[in-house]
Amino acid sequence: MSRTSIPIDTDTKNRLDEAKREDETWDEFLLRIVAATGDGMSPGTLSDEEAEEALEIVREGRER
Numbered sequence: 009m010s011r012t013s014i015p016i017d018t019d020t021k022n023r024l025d026e027a028k029r030e031d032e033t034w035d036e037f038l039l040r041i042v043a044a045t046g047d048g049m050s051p052g053t054l055s056d057e058e059a060e061e062a063l064e065i066v067r068e069g070r071e072r
Contacts, residue, residue: 029055 016024028037040053054062 024037027041028034032040043053
């Protein structure tokens with residue numbers, strides 16, 4: 009398999025680092041992100057913590 013590099017800004021890299029799970033490779037992470045776009049989210053796209061954070065945002069939005 010061929011390898012490539014993609015130049016990105018430091019801020020972008022920091023945000024990606026925060027979204028990437030510790031137990032996945034960068035390739036697995038990017039495939040997960042790509043799978044989550046387009047037709048909606050795939051099961052298992054969010055970690056339990058991410059799902060809870062998303063639910064909290066929805067709850068806060070409903071209270072406004």
